[in-house]
Amino acid sequence: MEKGIIVKGIGGTYDVQTEAGLVACTLRGRLRLRDDRVLVGDRVEISREPGGSRGVVESILPRTSELTRPAIANVDQAVVVTAVQNPAPNLLLLDRILVQAELAGIDCIVVFNKGDLDPKGALELRAMYAKISYPTLITSAQEKRGLEELRAMLQGRITTLAGPSGAGKSSLLNALEPGLNLETANVSAKTQRGRHTTRSVELLSVGGGLVADSPGFSRLNIEPEQQRDLQFAFPEFCDYLESCRFRGCLHHQEPGCMVKDAVQRGEILERRYEHYLIMLGEAAPRY
Ligand SMILES: Nc1nc2c(ncn2[C@@H]2O[C@H](COP(=O)(O)OP(=O)(O)O)[C@@H](O)[C@H]2O)c(=O)[nH]1
Numbered sequence: 001m002e003k004g005i006i007v008k009g010i011g012g013t014y015d016v017q018t019e020a021g022l023v024a025c026t027l028r029g030r031l032r033l034r035d036d037r038v039l040v041g042d043r044v045e046i047s048r049e050p051g052g053s054r055g056v057v058e059s060i061l062p063r064t065s066e067l068t069r070p071a072i073a074n075v076d077q078a079v080v081v082t083a084v085q086n087p088a089p090n091l092l093l094l095d096r097i098l099v100q101a102e103l104a105g106i107d108c109i110v111v112f113n114k115g116d117l118d119p120k121g122a123l124e125l126r127a128m129y130a131k132i133s134y135p136t137l138i139t140s141a142q143e144k145r146g147l148e149e150l151r152a153m154l155q156g157r158i159t160t161l162a163g164p165s166g167a168g169k170s171s172l173l174n175a176l177e178p179g180l181n182l183e184t185a186n187v188s189a190k191t192q193r194g195r196h197t198t199r200s201v202e203l204l205s206v207g208g209g210l211v212a213d214s215p216g217f218s219r220l221n222i223e224p225e226q227q228r229d230l231q232f233a234f235p236e237f238c239d240y241l242e243s244c245r246f247r248g249c250l251h252h253q254e255p256g257c258m259v260k261d262a263v264q265r266g267e268i269l270e271r272r273y274e275h276y277l278i279m280l281g282e283a284a285p286r287y
Pocket residue numbers: 113114115116117139140141142143163164165166167168169170171172183184185186187
């Protein structure tokens with residue numbers, strides 16, 4: 001049977017990207033019963049009349065991952081975009097997004113855009129995150145720099161773009177695929193909280209991959225049930241976790257904590273550790 005990926009779903013019609021192009025599909029009856037369970041990103045089998053332009057989704061293949069906000073199935077990676085300037089980088093927000101992606105089991109790529117505005121600052125920011133072991137990239141949508149590297153990272157994968165409003169996410173996609181004509185806006189023209197144009201998630205064909213230009217992870221506070229796992233969402237902690245004196249060490253005020261030692265020796269960035277403590281405090285108010 002013909003295979004494809006659902007890239008858009010509106011009012012019971014699902015656009016399925018197949019090797020032969022986009023096919024508008026409805027759902028086979030038994031799938032319609034669980035209409036809310038069909039997600040953009042789902043890999044599906046479809047049937048259609050030979051040469052027909054419309055089809056029917058017959059079955060949904062098993063998912064490799066499932067994000068709830070935004071609701072997308074089979075996301076392989078998050079590309080987190082932060083502007084080097086304008087707006088000023090919010091590294092706590094960047095770390096929050098990275099943590100949520102880590103907790104969801106998704107690979108992360110850290111992109112610093114608007115490199116043209118402060119090339120030196122861009123290098124410093126990149127060095128911080130490269131040290132943590134994240135793949136990093138400096139781009140300029142305006143000067144068309146770093147675009148080929150970004151394209152290579154998107155190739156053949158399902159990606160969600162995340163990052164604050166105004167970072168240049170839509171501009172980067174437009175630079176990669178000029179035909180997209182995504183709306184972009186001056187930072188000053190956006191409200192402080194960013195504009196939230198409510199629209200359904202859609203996967204766009206960009207650079208040989210599929211990309212969701214979504215506002216990113218909308219639930220960014222750490223929930224109590226995430227408290228224990230939070231430490232594992234900081235990849236640079238992992239080498240030390242086993243060596244703490246106490247088994248249940250949460251690396252806050254416990255004696256004999258190897259994570260804190262590593263921070264003191266400069267092996268773990270102090271800023272990252274501070275962000276860990278902020279998030280830990282949200283997860284468990286007594287910390
Ligand atoms: N100087 C500079 N400005 C950029 C760059 N990328 C985007 N912008 C500008 O930043 C503003 C916000 O871009 P937009 O793509 O709408 O950001 P989004 O909210 O993340 O999608 C727009 O005015 C863009 O023209 C860049 O690489 N350099």
